[in-house]
Amino acid sequence: MMSMLGPAEHAHTGAWIASVLRARIAGGQLTPGSKLSEHALSAALGVSRNTLREAFTVLAGESMVDRIPNRGVFVASPGAEDVREIYRVRRMIEPAAVLWGETTPEALDDMDAIIARxxxxxxxxxxxxxxxxxxxLHRAxxxxxxxxxxxTLMARVLAQMRLVFHSMAAAPDFHSHYVDRNAELVARLRAGSRGEAAAGxxxxxxxxxxxxxxxxEHAGSRAAGS
Known part of the structure:
Protein backbone atom coordinates (compact mmCIF):
# COMPACT_ATOMS: atom_id res chain seq x y z
CA MET A 1 0.00 0.00 0.00
CA MET A 2 1.11 3.56 -0.61
CA SER A 3 1.08 4.44 3.10
CA MET A 4 3.79 1.82 3.72
CA LEU A 5 6.23 3.31 1.23
CA GLY A 6 7.39 6.14 3.52
CA PRO A 7 8.75 9.56 2.55
CA ALA A 8 10.82 8.19 -0.33
CA GLU A 9 7.74 6.70 -1.93
CA HIS A 10 7.33 5.84 -5.58
CA ALA A 11 8.97 8.37 -7.89
CA HIS A 12 5.85 8.56 -10.02
CA THR A 13 3.13 8.38 -7.40
CA GLY A 14 0.46 10.03 -9.56
CA ALA A 15 1.17 7.58 -12.37
CA TRP A 16 1.11 4.68 -9.92
CA ILE A 17 -2.28 5.72 -8.53
CA ALA A 18 -3.54 6.07 -12.10
CA SER A 19 -2.43 2.48 -12.75
CA VAL A 20 -4.30 1.30 -9.63
CA LEU A 21 -7.52 3.03 -10.72
CA ARG A 22 -7.05 1.82 -14.29
CA ALA A 23 -6.75 -1.76 -13.03
CA ARG A 24 -9.96 -1.36 -11.04
CA ILE A 25 -11.74 -0.11 -14.14
CA ALA A 26 -10.34 -3.01 -16.18
CA GLY A 27 -11.51 -5.41 -13.47
CA GLY A 28 -15.05 -4.01 -13.55
CA GLN A 29 -14.84 -2.60 -10.01
CA LEU A 30 -15.37 0.96 -11.21
CA THR A 31 -18.24 1.30 -13.67
CA PRO A 32 -19.23 4.05 -16.15
CA GLY A 33 -20.74 7.06 -14.44
CA SER A 34 -19.31 6.21 -11.00
CA LYS A 35 -18.17 9.30 -9.11
CA LEU A 36 -14.57 9.13 -7.86
CA SER A 37 -14.54 10.75 -4.42
CA GLU A 38 -11.27 12.55 -3.69
CA HIS A 39 -11.80 12.22 0.05
CA ALA A 40 -12.54 8.48 0.02
CA LEU A 41 -9.83 7.56 -2.48
CA SER A 42 -7.07 9.66 -0.93
CA ALA A 43 -7.81 8.03 2.44
CA ALA A 44 -8.05 4.52 1.01
CA LEU A 45 -4.86 4.81 -1.07
CA GLY A 46 -2.87 6.78 1.49
CA VAL A 47 -2.01 9.69 -0.81
CA SER A 48 -2.71 13.41 -0.86
CA ARG A 49 -5.52 14.92 -2.86
CA ASN A 50 -2.96 16.68 -5.04
CA THR A 51 -1.44 13.30 -5.93
CA LEU A 52 -4.89 11.92 -6.64
CA ARG A 53 -5.61 14.87 -8.90
CA GLU A 54 -2.42 14.09 -10.82
CA ALA A 55 -3.75 10.58 -11.36
CA PHE A 56 -7.10 11.97 -12.52
CA THR A 57 -5.23 14.15 -15.05
CA VAL A 58 -3.48 11.06 -16.42
CA LEU A 59 -6.74 9.12 -16.68
CA ALA A 60 -8.59 12.07 -18.23
CA GLY A 61 -5.90 12.18 -20.92
CA GLU A 62 -6.66 8.51 -21.63
CA SER A 63 -10.44 9.19 -21.78
CA MET A 64 -10.91 6.94 -18.76
CA VAL A 65 -12.53 9.62 -16.59
CA ASP A 66 -14.49 12.81 -17.18
CA ARG A 67 -13.90 15.93 -15.07
CA ILE A 68 -17.13 17.91 -14.78
CA PRO A 69 -16.81 21.43 -13.31
CA ASN A 70 -18.57 21.89 -9.97
CA ARG A 71 -19.58 18.22 -9.95
CA GLY A 72 -16.42 16.15 -9.72
CA VAL A 73 -14.66 13.31 -11.51
CA PHE A 74 -16.60 10.41 -13.00
CA VAL A 75 -15.65 7.16 -14.71
CA ALA A 76 -16.18 7.74 -18.42
CA SER A 77 -18.96 6.27 -20.52
CA PRO A 78 -17.34 5.66 -23.92
CA GLY A 79 -19.18 6.76 -27.03
CA ALA A 80 -18.99 5.75 -30.68
CA GLU A 81 -15.81 7.71 -31.47
CA ASP A 82 -14.11 6.18 -28.41
CA VAL A 83 -14.98 2.72 -29.72
CA ARG A 84 -13.57 3.58 -33.15
CA GLU A 85 -10.32 4.79 -31.59
CA ILE A 86 -10.03 1.64 -29.45
CA TYR A 87 -10.34 -0.54 -32.54
CA ARG A 88 -7.91 1.59 -34.56
CA VAL A 89 -5.31 0.78 -31.94
CA ARG A 90 -6.27 -2.87 -31.65
CA ARG A 91 -6.15 -3.44 -35.42
CA MET A 92 -2.61 -2.09 -35.51
CA ILE A 93 -1.04 -3.97 -32.60
CA GLU A 94 -2.86 -7.30 -32.23
CA PRO A 95 -2.47 -8.70 -35.77
CA ALA A 96 1.16 -7.51 -35.74
CA ALA A 97 1.81 -9.42 -32.52
CA VAL A 98 0.25 -12.52 -34.10
CA LEU A 99 2.39 -12.18 -37.22
CA TRP A 100 5.74 -11.42 -35.64
CA GLY A 101 5.52 -12.23 -31.92
CA GLU A 102 7.22 -15.17 -30.23
CA THR A 103 4.73 -18.03 -29.93
CA THR A 104 6.48 -20.14 -27.33
CA PRO A 105 4.94 -23.42 -26.11
CA GLU A 106 4.39 -21.76 -22.73
CA ALA A 107 2.54 -18.84 -24.30
CA LEU A 108 0.33 -21.18 -26.31
CA ASP A 109 -0.39 -23.31 -23.23
CA ASP A 110 -1.43 -20.17 -21.37
CA MET A 111 -3.76 -19.26 -24.23
CA ASP A 112 -5.27 -22.75 -24.22
CA ALA A 113 -5.95 -22.36 -20.49
CA ILE A 114 -7.71 -19.04 -21.17
CA ILE A 115 -9.86 -20.65 -23.86
CA ALA A 116 -10.79 -23.41 -21.39
CA ARG A 117 -11.90 -20.71 -18.93
CA LEU A 137 -6.69 -13.73 -24.30
CA HIS A 138 -6.12 -10.44 -26.08
CA ARG A 139 -3.66 -9.34 -23.42
CA ALA A 140 -1.79 -12.60 -24.05
CA THR A 152 1.13 -1.09 -21.15
CA LEU A 153 -0.78 0.41 -24.07
CA MET A 154 -2.95 -2.70 -24.29
CA ALA A 155 -3.71 -2.50 -20.55
CA ARG A 156 -5.13 0.97 -21.15
CA VAL A 157 -7.11 -0.18 -24.16
CA LEU A 158 -8.56 -3.13 -22.25
CA ALA A 159 -9.60 -0.85 -19.40
CA GLN A 160 -11.48 1.26 -21.94
CA MET A 161 -12.97 -1.93 -23.39
CA ARG A 162 -14.29 -2.87 -19.97
CA LEU A 163 -16.20 0.41 -19.89
CA VAL A 164 -17.59 -0.31 -23.36
CA PHE A 165 -18.69 -3.78 -22.23
CA HIS A 166 -21.05 -2.19 -19.70
CA SER A 167 -23.01 -0.72 -22.60
CA MET A 168 -23.62 -4.30 -23.79
CA ALA A 169 -25.45 -5.36 -20.64
CA ALA A 170 -28.65 -5.59 -22.69
CA ALA A 171 -26.90 -8.01 -25.09
CA PRO A 172 -25.62 -10.80 -22.82
CA ASP A 173 -24.72 -13.01 -25.78
CA PHE A 174 -22.19 -10.44 -27.08
CA HIS A 175 -19.20 -12.35 -25.68
CA SER A 176 -20.44 -15.87 -26.33
CA HIS A 177 -19.96 -15.93 -30.10
CA TYR A 178 -16.38 -14.64 -29.80
CA VAL A 179 -15.30 -17.59 -27.67
CA ASP A 180 -15.09 -19.89 -30.71
CA ARG A 181 -13.26 -17.23 -32.73
CA ASN A 182 -10.69 -16.91 -29.94
CA ALA A 183 -10.29 -20.69 -29.89
CA GLU A 184 -9.81 -20.67 -33.67
CA LEU A 185 -7.14 -17.98 -33.33
CA VAL A 186 -5.15 -20.07 -30.86
CA ALA A 187 -5.54 -23.20 -32.99
CA ARG A 188 -4.10 -21.34 -36.01
CA LEU A 189 -1.18 -20.11 -33.93
CA ARG A 190 -0.49 -23.67 -32.77
CA ALA A 191 -0.53 -24.81 -36.39
CA GLY A 192 1.97 -22.09 -37.32
CA SER A 193 -0.57 -20.42 -39.63
CA ARG A 194 0.33 -16.90 -38.61
CA GLY A 195 -1.01 -15.21 -41.74
CA GLU A 196 -4.40 -16.89 -41.39
CA ALA A 197 -4.44 -16.12 -37.68
CA ALA A 198 -3.72 -12.42 -38.29
CA ALA A 199 -6.33 -12.16 -41.06
CA GLY A 200 -8.91 -13.93 -38.90
CA GLU A 217 -26.43 3.69 -32.26
CA HIS A 218 -29.53 1.68 -31.37
CA ALA A 219 -29.28 2.69 -27.71
CA GLY A 220 -28.90 6.34 -28.73
CA SER A 221 -31.97 6.13 -30.95
CA ARG A 222 -34.03 4.63 -28.16
CA ALA A 223 -32.87 7.34 -25.74
CA ALA A 224 -33.73 10.09 -28.26
CA GLY A 225 -37.19 8.63 -28.78
CA SER A 226 -38.03 8.25 -25.10
Missing amino acids: ALAARAAGSVPDMADANQS VVALSGSQTLE LRSYLDAAEAELLGHL
Missing part, protein backbone atom coordinates in the same frame (compact mmCIF):
# COMPACT_ATOMS: atom_id res chain seq x y z
CA ALA A 118 -13.94 -18.99 -21.62
CA LEU A 119 -15.68 -22.24 -22.63
CA ALA A 120 -16.48 -23.00 -18.99
CA ALA A 121 -17.84 -19.48 -18.50
CA ARG A 122 -20.02 -19.80 -21.59
CA ALA A 123 -21.35 -23.15 -20.44
CA ALA A 124 -22.18 -21.59 -17.08
CA GLY A 125 -23.76 -18.54 -18.72
CA SER A 126 -21.38 -16.21 -16.89
CA VAL A 127 -21.01 -13.00 -18.91
CA PRO A 128 -18.45 -11.40 -16.54
CA ASP A 129 -16.23 -14.49 -16.69
CA MET A 130 -16.47 -14.61 -20.47
CA ALA A 131 -15.48 -10.93 -20.60
CA ASP A 132 -12.54 -11.59 -18.26
CA ALA A 133 -11.34 -14.49 -20.37
CA ASN A 134 -11.73 -12.48 -23.56
CA GLN A 135 -9.60 -9.69 -22.16
CA SER A 136 -7.00 -12.13 -20.87
CA VAL A 141 -1.81 -11.92 -27.80
CA VAL A 142 -0.09 -8.56 -27.34
CA ALA A 143 2.34 -10.12 -24.84
CA LEU A 144 3.68 -12.21 -27.74
CA SER A 145 5.37 -9.02 -28.93
CA GLY A 146 7.70 -9.06 -25.93
CA SER A 147 7.24 -5.29 -25.67
CA GLN A 148 6.45 -3.80 -22.28
CA THR A 149 5.42 -0.57 -24.00
CA LEU A 150 2.80 -2.36 -26.09
CA GLU A 151 1.60 -4.34 -23.09
CA LEU A 201 -8.13 -11.63 -36.00
CA ARG A 202 -8.51 -8.56 -38.19
CA SER A 203 -11.92 -9.83 -39.32
CA TYR A 204 -12.82 -10.57 -35.69
CA LEU A 205 -11.96 -7.01 -34.63
CA ASP A 206 -13.93 -5.52 -37.53
CA ALA A 207 -16.99 -7.58 -36.56
CA ALA A 208 -16.74 -6.68 -32.86
CA GLU A 209 -16.39 -2.98 -33.64
CA ALA A 210 -19.40 -3.03 -35.97
CA GLU A 211 -21.49 -4.84 -33.38
CA LEU A 212 -20.56 -2.39 -30.63
CA LEU A 213 -21.20 0.64 -32.82
CA GLY A 214 -24.54 -0.79 -33.92
CA HIS A 215 -25.56 -1.31 -30.32
CA LEU A 216 -24.53 2.22 -29.31
Whole structure:
Protein backbone atom coordinates (compact mmCIF):
# COMPACT_ATOMS: atom_id res chain seq x y z
CA MET A 1 0.00 0.00 0.00
CA MET A 2 1.11 3.56 -0.61
CA SER A 3 1.08 4.44 3.10
CA MET A 4 3.79 1.82 3.72
CA LEU A 5 6.23 3.31 1.23
CA GLY A 6 7.39 6.14 3.52
CA PRO A 7 8.75 9.56 2.55
CA ALA A 8 10.82 8.19 -0.33
CA GLU A 9 7.74 6.70 -1.93
CA HIS A 10 7.33 5.84 -5.58
CA ALA A 11 8.97 8.37 -7.89
CA HIS A 12 5.85 8.56 -10.02
CA THR A 13 3.13 8.38 -7.40
CA GLY A 14 0.46 10.03 -9.56
CA ALA A 15 1.17 7.58 -12.37
CA TRP A 16 1.11 4.68 -9.92
CA ILE A 17 -2.28 5.72 -8.53
CA ALA A 18 -3.54 6.07 -12.10
CA SER A 19 -2.43 2.48 -12.75
CA VAL A 20 -4.30 1.30 -9.63
CA LEU A 21 -7.52 3.03 -10.72
CA ARG A 22 -7.05 1.82 -14.29
CA ALA A 23 -6.75 -1.76 -13.03
CA ARG A 24 -9.96 -1.36 -11.04
CA ILE A 25 -11.74 -0.11 -14.14
CA ALA A 26 -10.34 -3.01 -16.18
CA GLY A 27 -11.51 -5.41 -13.47
CA GLY A 28 -15.05 -4.01 -13.55
CA GLN A 29 -14.84 -2.60 -10.01
CA LEU A 30 -15.37 0.96 -11.21
CA THR A 31 -18.24 1.30 -13.67
CA PRO A 32 -19.23 4.05 -16.15
CA GLY A 33 -20.74 7.06 -14.44
CA SER A 34 -19.31 6.21 -11.00
CA LYS A 35 -18.17 9.30 -9.11
CA LEU A 36 -14.57 9.13 -7.86
CA SER A 37 -14.54 10.75 -4.42
CA GLU A 38 -11.27 12.55 -3.69
CA HIS A 39 -11.80 12.22 0.05
CA ALA A 40 -12.54 8.48 0.02
CA LEU A 41 -9.83 7.56 -2.48
CA SER A 42 -7.07 9.66 -0.93
CA ALA A 43 -7.81 8.03 2.44
CA ALA A 44 -8.05 4.52 1.01
CA LEU A 45 -4.86 4.81 -1.07
CA GLY A 46 -2.87 6.78 1.49
CA VAL A 47 -2.01 9.69 -0.81
CA SER A 48 -2.71 13.41 -0.86
CA ARG A 49 -5.52 14.92 -2.86
CA ASN A 50 -2.96 16.68 -5.04
CA THR A 51 -1.44 13.30 -5.93
CA LEU A 52 -4.89 11.92 -6.64
CA ARG A 53 -5.61 14.87 -8.90
CA GLU A 54 -2.42 14.09 -10.82
CA ALA A 55 -3.75 10.58 -11.36
CA PHE A 56 -7.10 11.97 -12.52
CA THR A 57 -5.23 14.15 -15.05
CA VAL A 58 -3.48 11.06 -16.42
CA LEU A 59 -6.74 9.12 -16.68
CA ALA A 60 -8.59 12.07 -18.23
CA GLY A 61 -5.90 12.18 -20.92
CA GLU A 62 -6.66 8.51 -21.63
CA SER A 63 -10.44 9.19 -21.78
CA MET A 64 -10.91 6.94 -18.76
CA VAL A 65 -12.53 9.62 -16.59
CA ASP A 66 -14.49 12.81 -17.18
CA ARG A 67 -13.90 15.93 -15.07
CA ILE A 68 -17.13 17.91 -14.78
CA PRO A 69 -16.81 21.43 -13.31
CA ASN A 70 -18.57 21.89 -9.97
CA ARG A 71 -19.58 18.22 -9.95
CA GLY A 72 -16.42 16.15 -9.72
CA VAL A 73 -14.66 13.31 -11.51
CA PHE A 74 -16.60 10.41 -13.00
CA VAL A 75 -15.65 7.16 -14.71
CA ALA A 76 -16.18 7.74 -18.42
CA SER A 77 -18.96 6.27 -20.52
CA PRO A 78 -17.34 5.66 -23.92
CA GLY A 79 -19.18 6.76 -27.03
CA ALA A 80 -18.99 5.75 -30.68
CA GLU A 81 -15.81 7.71 -31.47
CA ASP A 82 -14.11 6.18 -28.41
CA VAL A 83 -14.98 2.72 -29.72
CA ARG A 84 -13.57 3.58 -33.15
CA GLU A 85 -10.32 4.79 -31.59
CA ILE A 86 -10.03 1.64 -29.45
CA TYR A 87 -10.34 -0.54 -32.54
CA ARG A 88 -7.91 1.59 -34.56
CA VAL A 89 -5.31 0.78 -31.94
CA ARG A 90 -6.27 -2.87 -31.65
CA ARG A 91 -6.15 -3.44 -35.42
CA MET A 92 -2.61 -2.09 -35.51
CA ILE A 93 -1.04 -3.97 -32.60
CA GLU A 94 -2.86 -7.30 -32.23
CA PRO A 95 -2.47 -8.70 -35.77
CA ALA A 96 1.16 -7.51 -35.74
CA ALA A 97 1.81 -9.42 -32.52
CA VAL A 98 0.25 -12.52 -34.10
CA LEU A 99 2.39 -12.18 -37.22
CA TRP A 100 5.74 -11.42 -35.64
CA GLY A 101 5.52 -12.23 -31.92
CA GLU A 102 7.22 -15.17 -30.23
CA THR A 103 4.73 -18.03 -29.93
CA THR A 104 6.48 -20.14 -27.33
CA PRO A 105 4.94 -23.42 -26.11
CA GLU A 106 4.39 -21.76 -22.73
CA ALA A 107 2.54 -18.84 -24.30
CA LEU A 108 0.33 -21.18 -26.31
CA ASP A 109 -0.39 -23.31 -23.23
CA ASP A 110 -1.43 -20.17 -21.37
CA MET A 111 -3.76 -19.26 -24.23
CA ASP A 112 -5.27 -22.75 -24.22
CA ALA A 113 -5.95 -22.36 -20.49
CA ILE A 114 -7.71 -19.04 -21.17
CA ILE A 115 -9.86 -20.65 -23.86
CA ALA A 116 -10.79 -23.41 -21.39
CA ARG A 117 -11.90 -20.71 -18.93
CA ALA A 118 -13.94 -18.99 -21.62
CA LEU A 119 -15.68 -22.24 -22.63
CA ALA A 120 -16.48 -23.00 -18.99
CA ALA A 121 -17.84 -19.48 -18.50
CA ARG A 122 -20.02 -19.80 -21.59
CA ALA A 123 -21.35 -23.15 -20.44
CA ALA A 124 -22.18 -21.59 -17.08
CA GLY A 125 -23.76 -18.54 -18.72
CA SER A 126 -21.38 -16.21 -16.89
CA VAL A 127 -21.01 -13.00 -18.91
CA PRO A 128 -18.45 -11.40 -16.54
CA ASP A 129 -16.23 -14.49 -16.69
CA MET A 130 -16.47 -14.61 -20.47
CA ALA A 131 -15.48 -10.93 -20.60
CA ASP A 132 -12.54 -11.59 -18.26
CA ALA A 133 -11.34 -14.49 -20.37
CA ASN A 134 -11.73 -12.48 -23.56
CA GLN A 135 -9.60 -9.69 -22.16
CA SER A 136 -7.00 -12.13 -20.87
CA LEU A 137 -6.69 -13.73 -24.30
CA HIS A 138 -6.12 -10.44 -26.08
CA ARG A 139 -3.66 -9.34 -23.42
CA ALA A 140 -1.79 -12.60 -24.05
CA VAL A 141 -1.81 -11.92 -27.80
CA VAL A 142 -0.09 -8.56 -27.34
CA ALA A 143 2.34 -10.12 -24.84
CA LEU A 144 3.68 -12.21 -27.74
CA SER A 145 5.37 -9.02 -28.93
CA GLY A 146 7.70 -9.06 -25.93
CA SER A 147 7.24 -5.29 -25.67
CA GLN A 148 6.45 -3.80 -22.28
CA THR A 149 5.42 -0.57 -24.00
CA LEU A 150 2.80 -2.36 -26.09
CA GLU A 151 1.60 -4.34 -23.09
CA THR A 152 1.13 -1.09 -21.15
CA LEU A 153 -0.78 0.41 -24.07
CA MET A 154 -2.95 -2.70 -24.29
CA ALA A 155 -3.71 -2.50 -20.55
CA ARG A 156 -5.13 0.97 -21.15
CA VAL A 157 -7.11 -0.18 -24.16
CA LEU A 158 -8.56 -3.13 -22.25
CA ALA A 159 -9.60 -0.85 -19.40
CA GLN A 160 -11.48 1.26 -21.94
CA MET A 161 -12.97 -1.93 -23.39
CA ARG A 162 -14.29 -2.87 -19.97
CA LEU A 163 -16.20 0.41 -19.89
CA VAL A 164 -17.59 -0.31 -23.36
CA PHE A 165 -18.69 -3.78 -22.23
CA HIS A 166 -21.05 -2.19 -19.70
CA SER A 167 -23.01 -0.72 -22.60
CA MET A 168 -23.62 -4.30 -23.79
CA ALA A 169 -25.45 -5.36 -20.64
CA ALA A 170 -28.65 -5.59 -22.69
CA ALA A 171 -26.90 -8.01 -25.09
CA PRO A 172 -25.62 -10.80 -22.82
CA ASP A 173 -24.72 -13.01 -25.78
CA PHE A 174 -22.19 -10.44 -27.08
CA HIS A 175 -19.20 -12.35 -25.68
CA SER A 176 -20.44 -15.87 -26.33
CA HIS A 177 -19.96 -15.93 -30.10
CA TYR A 178 -16.38 -14.64 -29.80
CA VAL A 179 -15.30 -17.59 -27.67
CA ASP A 180 -15.09 -19.89 -30.71
CA ARG A 181 -13.26 -17.23 -32.73
CA ASN A 182 -10.69 -16.91 -29.94
CA ALA A 183 -10.29 -20.69 -29.89
CA GLU A 184 -9.81 -20.67 -33.67
CA LEU A 185 -7.14 -17.98 -33.33
CA VAL A 186 -5.15 -20.07 -30.86
CA ALA A 187 -5.54 -23.20 -32.99
CA ARG A 188 -4.10 -21.34 -36.01
CA LEU A 189 -1.18 -20.11 -33.93
CA ARG A 190 -0.49 -23.67 -32.77
CA ALA A 191 -0.53 -24.81 -36.39
CA GLY A 192 1.97 -22.09 -37.32
CA SER A 193 -0.57 -20.42 -39.63
CA ARG A 194 0.33 -16.90 -38.61
CA GLY A 195 -1.01 -15.21 -41.74
CA GLU A 196 -4.40 -16.89 -41.39
CA ALA A 197 -4.44 -16.12 -37.68
CA ALA A 198 -3.72 -12.42 -38.29
CA ALA A 199 -6.33 -12.16 -41.06
CA GLY A 200 -8.91 -13.93 -38.90
CA LEU A 201 -8.13 -11.63 -36.00
CA ARG A 202 -8.51 -8.56 -38.19
CA SER A 203 -11.92 -9.83 -39.32
CA TYR A 204 -12.82 -10.57 -35.69
CA LEU A 205 -11.96 -7.01 -34.63
CA ASP A 206 -13.93 -5.52 -37.53
CA ALA A 207 -16.99 -7.58 -36.56
CA ALA A 208 -16.74 -6.68 -32.86
CA GLU A 209 -16.39 -2.98 -33.64
CA ALA A 210 -19.40 -3.03 -35.97
CA GLU A 211 -21.49 -4.84 -33.38
CA LEU A 212 -20.56 -2.39 -30.63
CA LEU A 213 -21.20 0.64 -32.82
CA GLY A 214 -24.54 -0.79 -33.92
CA HIS A 215 -25.56 -1.31 -30.32
CA LEU A 216 -24.53 2.22 -29.31
CA GLU A 217 -26.43 3.69 -32.26
CA HIS A 218 -29.53 1.68 -31.37
CA ALA A 219 -29.28 2.69 -27.71
CA GLY A 220 -28.90 6.34 -28.73
CA SER A 221 -31.97 6.13 -30.95
CA ARG A 222 -34.03 4.63 -28.16
CA ALA A 223 -32.87 7.34 -25.74
CA ALA A 224 -33.73 10.09 -28.26
CA GLY A 225 -37.19 8.63 -28.78
CA SER A 226 -38.03 8.25 -25.10
